[in-house]
Every structure is written in structure tokens, then in C-alpha cells.
Amino acid sequence: MSEILQTILPIIHTFGEDLFGTLLWPLVWTVAKVVMLLAPVLFIVTYITLAERKIIGAMQVRPGPNRAGIFGVLLPLADALKLITKETIIPKHADLPVFFLAPTLTLAPALVVWAVVPFSPELVLADINIGLLFILAISSLGAYGVLMAGWASNSRYAFLGSMRSASQMISYEVSMGFTLIPVVMLTGSLNLVDVVEAQSDVWNIVPLLPLFVIYFISVVAETNRAPFDLPEAEAELVAGFITEYSAMSSGVFFMGEYANIVMVSFLGALMFLGGWLPPIGLLSFIPGLVWLGIKAGFLMFVFLWLRATFPRYRYDQLMRLGWKVFLPVSLFWIFLTGLMIHLFKA
Amino acid sequence: MEEPKEFQNYTINFGPQHPAAHGVLRLLLELDGEVVERADPHIGLLHRGTEKLLEHKTYLQGVPYFDRLDYMSMMSEEHTWVLAVEKLLGIEAPPRAQYIRVIYAELTRILNHLLFLGAHGLDVGAMTMFIYTFREREVVFDLYEEVCGARMHAAYFRPGGVGKDFPEGHAEKIRAFIDDFPSKIDEYEVLLTNNRIWKQRLVDVGVVSEAQALDWGFVGPMLRGSGVAFDLRKAEPYDAYAKIDFDIPVGKNGDSYDRYLVRVEELRQSCRIIQQCLEQMEPGPVKHENFKLSVPKQEDQENKMESLILHFKHFSQGFEVPEGEVYLATESPKGEFGVYIVSKGGSKPYRVKIRPAGYNHLQAAKEMLPGLMLTDVTTIIGSIDIVFGEIDR
Numbered sequence: 001m002s003e004i005l006q007t008i009l010p011i012i013h014t015f016g017e018d019l020f021g022t023l024l025w026p027l028v029w030t031v032a033k034v035v036m037l038l039a040p041v042l043f044i045v046t047y048i049t050l051a052e053r054k055i056i057g058a059m060q061v062r063p064g065p066n067r068a069g070i071f072g073v074l075l076p077l078a079d080a081l082k083l084i085t086k087e088t089i090i091p092k093h094a095d096l097p098v099f100f101l102a103p104t105l106t107l108a109p110a111l112v113v114w115a116v117v118p119f120s121p122e123l124v125l126a127d128i129n130i131g132l133l134f135i136l137a138i139s140s141l142g143a144y145g146v147l148m149a150g151w152a153s154n155s156r157y158a159f160l161g162s163m164r165s166a167s168q169m170i171s172y173e174v175s176m177g178f179t180l181i182p183v184v185m186l187t188g189s190l191n192l193v194d195v196v197e198a199q200s201d202v203w204n205i206v207p208l209l210p211l212f213v214i215y216f217i218s219v220v221a222e223t224n225r226a227p228f229d230l231p232e233a234e235a236e237l238v239a240g241f242i243t244e245y246s247a248m249s250s251g252v253f254f255m256g257e258y259a260n261i262v263m264v265s266f267l268g269a270l271m272f273l274g275g276w277l278p279p280i281g282l283l284s285f286i287p288g289l290v291w292l293g294i295k296a297g298f299l300m301f302v303f304l305w306l307r308a309t310f311p312r313y314r315y316d317q318l319m320r321l322g323w324k325v326f327l328p329v330s331l332f333w334i335f336l337t338g339l340m341i342h343l344f345k346a
Numbered sequence: 347m348e349e350p351k352e353f354q355n356y357t358i359n360f361g362p363q364h365p366a367a368h369g370v371l372r373l374l375l376e377l378d379g380e381v382v383e384r385a386d387p388h389i390g391l392l393h394r395g396t397e398k399l400l401e402h403k404t405y406l407q408g409v410p411y412f413d414r415l416d417y418m419s420m421m422s423e424e425h426t427w428v429l430a431v432e433k434l435l436g437i438e439a440p441p442r443a444q445y446i447r448v449i450y451a452e453l454t455r456i457l458n459h460l461l462f463l464g465a466h467g468l469d470v471g472a473m474t475m476f477i478y479t480f481r482e483r484e485v486v487f488d489l490y491e492e493v494c495g496a497r498m499h500a501a502y503f504r505p506g507g508v509g510k511d512f513p514e515g516h517a518e519k520i521r522a523f524i525d526d527f528p529s530k531i532d533e534y535e536v537l538l539t540n541n542r543i544w545k546q547r548l549v550d551v552g553v554v555s556e557a558q559a560l561d562w563g564f565v566g567p568m569l570r571g572s573g574v575a576f577d578l579r580k581a582e583p584y585d586a587y588a589k590i591d592f593d594i595p596v597g598k599n600g601d602s603y604d605r606y607l608v609r610v611e612e613l614r615q616s617c618r619i620i621q622q623c624l625e626q627m628e629p630g631p632v633k634h635e636n637f638k639l640s641v642p643k644q645e646d647q648e649n650k651m652e653s654l655i656l657h658f659k660h661f662s663q664g665f666e667v668p669e670g671e672v673y674l675a676t677e678s679p680k681g682e683f684g685v686y687i688v689s690k691g692g693s694k695p696y697r698v699k700i701r702p703a704g705y706n707h708l709q710a711a712k713e714m715l716p717g718l719m720l721t722d723v724t725t726i727i728g729s730i731d732i733v734f735g736e737i738d739r
Contacts, residue, residue, distance in 0.1 A: 060477040156358045160380075160720070227471060227543055230721070237720075238364065311543045312471025314721045315380055 037125050041114055045258045046076040052304050059308040079251075086247035091153055094244065098152035103245065103252035106145030109138045110259035117266055118193045120276050120288045131192040132184065135267065136177055142260065143169040146241050149253070153244035161240025164230050164315055169222055171322040176218040178330035179211045182337040183271050196275035203274040207340075211333050212272045214326050216299070219264040221318065223257060225303055227310035228318055261303055262296070269295035355383055360723065362391050368465065368727060369734035373711070377720060385715035385723070387708050392738040400698040404664025405431045405505055408695070413499035415700065416736035419458040421450045422678040423736070424503040429584055430674035430685045431505040434667050435639060442630040443507035444585040445623045449520065450493070450502065451585075451676075452616040452623075456527070457486050458679035458731075459609045459616075463534060466606065466728035470547050475537060482530055485523055492516055505665075506634030521624055524617050531613050539610070548603035552714045552726045555600055562713070563706040566681020567612065568730060571597040571605035578677035590622045602729040609731075612679075639665050664693030680704055680731055702736035 016025045050065070050072060057064025065072035090099065116131040118124035128134065143166050150162020184190060186207070187198040205212045221228035230240075237243070242250050269275060273295040276288025313321070360373035370391040376384040396415060400408050408431075412423040425447060432438065439447070460479040467475025487497045493516060494502040494509055502509050538544045554564065559572035569576055577594045579587045595611035597604025633640040637656050646653035659665075669691045675684030681703030688697040707730040714726055 056474075060474050061481060062477060156356060160356075160358075160377075164380075229471070308474050309537070310472065311467065311538075311541065311547055312721075313543055314547055314719060316719065317546055 033125055037114055038111060041111065041259065041262065042255075044262050045255055046080070048258050048262060048300060049079065049254070050075050051300075052307075055301065055304045056308045059305070083248045083251035088247040088249055089244075091155065091244045093154040095152040095154070098148050100249065102145045102149035102152055103249050103256070104145070105148065106142055106256035107252050107259065109141040109145075110256045110263060113138045113263055116192060117263070117270070118196070118275070119292060121193055121197070123289070124193065127191070127193060129189070129191045132180060132190045132195070132271075135263075136173070136180070139260070139263070140169070140173050142256065143173075145256070149245070150241040153241070155244045157238045158241050158243045161237045161243065164237075165224055165241055168224065168228065168230065168318060168322075171319060172218045172221040172228075172326075175322055175326035175330055176215060176222055178327065178334060179215040179218065180271060181330075181334050182208055182211055185334070185337050185341060192270055192275075196270055196277065199274040200277055203272065203277075203279075205272045205274075208272065208333070208337075211330060212268070214330055215268060215272065216302070218322075218326060219268065220303065220306060221322065223260045223264060223303075225257075225261065226307035227312050229307075229312060230315055230318060261300060265296040265299035265303070266292070268299050273299075368732055370738075371708075371727065371732065371734060373723070373727075375715075375720070375723065380719045380721075382715050382718055382720060382723060385712055387711050389705075389708065389734070389737055392734040394739065396739045397698050397700060400695060402694065404693045405667060405695065406660070406664055408698075409504065410499060410501045413501060414735060415702065415739060416458075416678065416680060416683070416704070416733045417498070418461050418733050419454045419679040420498060420500055421447075421454040421502060422458070422676065423683060424501065425451050425585075426674060426676045426678070426683050426685050428503045428505045429676060430672050430687050431667065433672045433674055434670055434687060434689055435505065435665075436668075437506055437634055437636070437639065439507045439585070439634060440631045441586070442511070442627060443632040445627040446508050446512065446632060447503055448586045448590070449620050449623045450500075450508075452619045453486050453489060453520070455616045455679040456613055457483055459613050460486075462609055462728075462731045463538075463606075466725075466731075467538065469724040469728035470544065472538065472541075472544065475534065478530075478534060478537075482527065489516070489520060489523065492519070504633070504640065506636075506640045507632045511632045517624055517627070520620065524620050524624075527617055528614060531610060535610060539607070545603060547721075547725055548606060548729075549601055550599070551602045551718065551722050552729055553599060553601045554710070554714065558710075558713075559600065562710045564681070564710070565703050565706065566677065566679070567605055567608045568681060568707050570594060571608045572600035573597055578675060578682055582675075584674075584676060586623060586626070587619075589626060590619050592619050592622075602725055605729050666691070666693055667695075675701065678703060680733070680736075681707075683736070700736070700739055702739065704730070704732040704734075704737045708732050708737055 013025075013029075016029060019025075020028050053075075054064040054072070065075045068074040068078045090096070113135045115125045116128055116134050118127070118131075146162050146165045146169065148162075150158045150160075150165070153159070183195060183204050186204065187195045189195060189198070224230075230237075242253050245253060269292055274291075275295075276292045278284045278286060278288075278291055356377040358375050358377060360371075360375050362370040362372045372388040372391065374384075374386040374388065375382055394414075396411050400411060403411070408427055409424050412427045413420040415423050428447075438444075460483050464476035464479035467473070467479075490500055490502075491497045492513060494500045496502075554562075554568070554572045556573050559569050559574060564572065565576075573596050575594045575596045578584075579592075580594060592615045593611075595608045595615065597608050637646075637653065641660055642650075642653035642656050647657050667689045669689055671686070671688045673684060673686040675682045677683075682701070683703050684701035686699040686701070687695050690696040711726060711730065715723060718726070
């Protein structure tokens with residue numbers, strides 16, 4: 001993989017510089033890289049919606065969508081077409097600029113964080129040394145979009161939903177952040193490539209299994225997925241903060257939600273499951289990208305599995321779980337990890 | 347500086363257009379944050395004047411109206427009507443018809459409780475339950491269709507018996523379903539009964555003490571969930587229930603979880619009842635032999651003048667019912683469902699009053715909801731298992 005890249009890249013660069021000039025080429029090259037990164041991401045995001053319906057359908061003993069194309073493979077396209085062509089209904093008393101900024105603000109952070117997610121040691125858009133911090137910082141911006149959506153729609157259901165969502169996202173960001181600190185402590189770096197390379201002997205999930213469990217539950221809650229989907233709990237809040245959104249503006253919210261799921265699944269695979277490293281050395285003939293895909297895919301599958309299995313938590317129970325259970329446990333593990341590192345070094 | 351304004355509670359309209367409001371329930375909820383301060387259930391959006399309509403229909407034409415009262419337990423409602431008319435007439439259905447009616451009343455109980463389980467699961471967020479229970483409901487609907495032609499609004503029970511005898515092989519189909527069904531109940535229970543989240547959402551939510559349940563006029567599973575072992579099938583056995591052995595499940599704490607457990611156990615008991623009915627049933631007539639009250643046999647209609655006239659009169663003028671009044675209640679899946687008929691002779695009732703089970707349960711929502719969280723509202727609504735067809739009538 002890397003050899004091919006090293007031979008091809010200079011050729012592309014010289015060709016590009018000839019075409020666009022030395023001044024313009026770096027800009028064009030960056031845009032091209034962004035497109036190359038986002039196209040597969042958006043492809044996964046659209047197709048996870050189909051996967052969700054198919055997998056949950058199989059769990060519920062029904063075929064799931066199968067009309068659009070064979071096995072329903074064209075369904076995401078049909079959905080997109082439907083959402084784009086539908087009328088966008090704007091509530092009478094909505095705060096227009098905020099109303100339309102909100103979905104964008106939900107989707108954008110979910111896409112921006114991909115900049116630092118590495119797919120292999122070489123395949124990363126921005127190999128910065130504070131990658132993890134960047135992810136945490138940007139992904140927490142998503143709460144603003146939700147809060148703004150609830151506020152701008154001027155609807156009571158939407159408002160209640162957004163209040164719930166904002167408090168839920170903030171609470172679980174905390175425990176999610178704390179579960180990642182021991183990983184950083186073990187690695188000694190915030191760079192995601194370094195984090196993965198440090199797991200070449202043993203994956204982080206082995207010494208940090210309870211933290212991985214907490215991490216996963218926290219990200220399920222943070223992305224507002226079942227059983228923590230209170231903000232859009234259709235049983236009481238209709239559709240939560242999305243209630244007043246229609247057509248593509250609601251579609252953008254869903255894209256943001258699914259992009260977040262994909263992102264936290266990849267992050268979990270990188271932080272705890274050894275990223276692109278094969279489970280045993282013998283299997284290293286399979287490319288790292290495939291391993292990363294399998295691991296992240298498994299985590300995404302668990303997301304859907306949870307949705308088909310569990311009832312929904314109540315708001316106060318969710319808060320209790322976050323602050324009274326996960327926070328102390330993860331804090332204790334930070335302490336324990338520090339102690340272990342200290343003892344083994346001495 | 348501006349004076350701070352007084353904080354006001356939030357009032358939201360929960361329904362009638364709401365994904366979790368069963369039917370056309372409209373609840374006005376006053377919220378203090380997430381906590382319900384005041385709940386005000388509104389009724390009447392599905393009022394169809396059934397009681398008045400019944401005054402203009404013959405007793406036989408009244409049967410389909412009862413299907414449409416509690417449209418989730420169709421035949422149980424018919425059961426009340428036909429038993430009340432039979433009591434006015436002073437007749438009893440032949441034994442086979444009684445067994446058939448009990449079988450179908452219990453199958454209807456299964457239908458209703460399956461919908462309860464599915465909808466309650468969906469309200470609480472366990473959406474898979476809904477699909478699972480509808481899979482089994484489909485089987486029962488197929489049985490319905492086979493025995494009377496309609497999948498929901500059957501009009502199968504008639505004063506003096508049932509519309510038709512079982513078609514060939516029907517009893518075996520019911521038996522196959524009943525043999526298989528307990529394993530399906532186990533499946534539901536694996537998903538819910540010991541699920542931590544399910545328990546957190548249901549246990550101690552909407553607690554109704556024994557005294558409160560009696561004060562509010564609770565009936566059926568709601569009453570039994572609060573620990574009162576009262577069941578009309580045992581207390582005043584009608585049709586073949588006297589010859590059948592079954593248990594009345596009761597709850598301990600009177601919370602939503604107990605009511606859920608009671609209903610799940612009732613599903614198992616219904617299987618037991620149907621099993622016994624199928625064993626005890628013997629061939630025989632399924633209609634009352636007085637053909638002034640029931641449809642004459644097909645061959646008689648073809649050969650005898652009088653039978654043809656009776657057939658015509660049965661469906662046009664209807665049968666004569668002596669003067670009198672009667673109140674009769676049966677144990678419908680939702681509780682005591684009663685009907686009070688006043689007859690002044692003739693083929694149409696003078697006045698009919700229906701006593702729905704859900705009405706009393708809904709009024710209790712006002713008392714049960716304050717102090718709970720908004721999320722619990724859906725739990726309670728699911729738990730009291732209301733259908734507006736019977737409440738608004």
C-alpha cells in the first residue's frame with residue numbers, strides 16, 4: 001500500500017503542478033483529498049440507513065425494504081430523492097436563520113472530525129499531534145445544533161427534546177472523554193496513529209475492558225441512539241427537536257446522526273480495538289483498511305442491535321447512569337491506570 | 347433593570363394527534379420541567395352515538411355495533427350483548443355454541459393482550475415487541491377469518507348461539523396455535539420481563555393501591571394488578587366458564603409492572619382455557635333450536651314454507667323480545683364490560699346503556715399522572731390499555 005502511494009504521489013504532484021501552477025495546486029490537492037475522504041464517509045452514512053432497516057428487519061422476522069433495487073440497495077437514493085423534492089415546511093414563528101443553521105451545525109462537526117481520523121499509518125488527511133483532542137472538541141459542537149433547532153422551531157415538543165438532548169450530550173461527553181484519558185495515558189500521545197501503533201502488542205481493550213464498555217454506552221447516549229434516544233422519543237415528544245423540520249432539513253439532521261455513529265464507531269475501533277492492526281500477526285496479509293472496516297462495522301452493528309432490543313431509558317435514569325455510575329467508575333480507572341503505569345515503570 | 351417575569355408552567359397538548367396517544371386520547375399536561383403537575387384527559391372525540399343507534403336496530407343488527415366499541419377485543423364485546431339478549435329472552439345457547447363462544451372470547455383476549463404488549467412495548471421504546479406480537483395476532487386473525495369471514499369485526503356471536511359451526515379442521519388449527527403460543531409468550535418475556543430498562547421504566551410507576559383501585563371502579567387486569575382477585579368469569583360464570591379450571595393472576599404492588607405481569611399470565615391462562623374447551627367440546631347444534639329466535643336450517647328453508655317465512659322475518663323484522671330490563675356484564679380483556687337493556691317488547695330495545703371498562707381506567711389517569719415524569723405518561727397510558735371506541739361509544 002505505502003509503496004504504491006510513494007510511487008504514485010510524486011507523479012500526481014508533478015502533473016498537478018503543471019496543470020494548476022505551483023501556487024494553486026496545494027489548494028486543489030487539499031480539496032481533492034477532502035472529497036476523496038468525504039465521499040466514502042457519506043457513502044457509509046447513506047448505506048448505514050439501509051443496513052439499519054435490513055438488520056433490524058431481520059431481527060424482527062421481517063424482510064425489511066426490498067422494493068427499490070435488488071435487496072433494496074437503491075433505497076438510500078430513493079430516500080434522498082424524496083427528501084430533496086419534498087416541500088420544506090417552515091413553522092410560522094420560527095427563527096429563520098437559526099432554524100436553518102441548526103441542521104448544518106449538526107452535520108458539519110460530524111464531517112469535520114474525519115480530518116484527523118487515520119485509516120492506515122499513511123492514510124490520514126491531517127496527521128496532527130492533538131488528533132484526539134480535536135475530535136472531542138469538534139464533536140461536542142453538535143450539541144449547539146440540537147439546542148438551536150429546539151429553540152428556533154418555537155414548538156414545545158421540539159424545545160423539550162432539545163433540552164433533553166443538550167443535557168444528555170454534555171453529560172455523556174464527560175464520561176466519554178474520561179474513558180479516553182487512560183488510553184492516552186497508556187500511549188503517551190494524542191495522535192491517533194500513535195495510539196494505534198502503541199497497540200501492536202496488545203489491544204487497549206484487554207487492559208481497559210470496563211472502560212471500553214463505558215465508552216460504547218456513552219457514545220450510544222451521546223449520539224442519541226436507542227436505548228438513550230430520549231430527545232427524539234417518539235412516544236412522548238413526537239420527534240423531539242426534529243419535530244418541526246421537514247424534507248431535507250430533517251434529512252440533514254439524520255445524516256449528522258448517522259455520520260456521528262460512523263465516527264464514534266471508527267474512533268472506538270482505533271482507540272480500543274487496535275485500529276488497522278490484525279488480531280494475530282498471521283492475518284497481516286489482509287490489508288489494514290479491511291480490519292479497521294470490520295471492527296468499526298461490528299460496533300455499528302451493535303448500535304443497531306441495541307435499538308432492536310431495548311426499551312428506552314427515562315430522563316432521570318439516564319442522568320443518574322451518566323453522573324453517578326459512569327463518571328466515578330471512569331475516574332477510578334484513570335487513577336488505577338496511573339498507578340499501574342507508575343508501578344511498572346518503577 | 348427589568349423585573350423578572352414570573353415563571354410559568356408549560357402546558358402541552360398530548361394528542362389527539364400524537365404517536366403515543368392511543369386512539370384519539372387528548373391529554374392536557376401541565377409540565378414543570380419534565381414533571382407532570384396536572385393532567386386532564388379529554389374524551390368524546392370518537393363519540394358515534396352507539397347507544398342511540400342501538401335503539402333503532404333489531405337485536406341481531408346490534409351485534410356488529412359491539413365489535414366496533416372496543417375494536418381491539420371484538421368478540422368479547424359481542425359476547426356481552428348476546429348474553430344479555432339471551433337473558434332477556436330467557437334462553438341458553440346449546441353447549442357446543444357455549445364452548446365456541448368461550449374459545450373465541452379467549453382468542454380475543456389473546457388478541458387484545460397481544461396488542462397491549464406490543465403497544466406498551468412501543469410506548470416504552472421496545473419496538474421489536476410490536477412486530478413480534480403482530481406476528482401472532484395475524485394467526486388469530488386468520489382463525490377469525492376462517493370461522494366467520496371477517497378478520498376484525500366478526501359479528502360471529504348471535505343471540506342463541508354463534509353464526510356457524512367450525513369449518514372442517516378448524517379445531518386442529520386452534521389447537522396448533524395454542525400449543526405453539528406459550529413458547530411465543532416465553533419469547534416476549536425474554537425480551538421484557540427481566541430486562542433492567544423495562545423494569546426501571548415500569549416498576550413503581552403508576553402505583554394504585556387496592557383501596558384506590560376499588561374506589562376508582564377499576565376492573566379487569568387493572569384491578570387484579572392491584573391485588574384484588576376478582577374475575578367475572580369466576581365470580582359469575584357465564585357460558586361454559588363454570589366447567590373450566592383456570593387461575594386468576596394477581597399483582598402485589600399495583601404498579602405498571604404488575605399489570606404487565608398479570609396480562610402476560612392471562613395469556614397463558616387463556617391458552618389453558620381454550621385447551622380445556624377443545625377437549626370438552628362435543629358435536630351438536632350451535633344455534634338455539636327455537637327457530638323463531640335463530641336462523642332456520644338451510645334445507646328447511648328450501649322445503650318448508652314456514653321456515654322460509656321465519657328466515658325472512660329473522661333478518662327483516664327481527665325476533666320479539668319480552669318486556670323487561672337486564673344488566674349483564676362479562677369479563678372482557680379490559681375488564682367488566684356490561685350492557686343494560688330496557689325492552690318494552692318488540693324487536694328493538696327501548697334503551698341501551700353500555701358500561702365500558704376503559705372509562706373508569708382513564709379517569710384515574712388524572713390521579714395517577716401528577717408527580718410523574720413526562721416519559722411516564724406513555725407508560726401509564728400503555729399500562730391502562732385504553733381504546734377510545736368503548737370509552738366514547
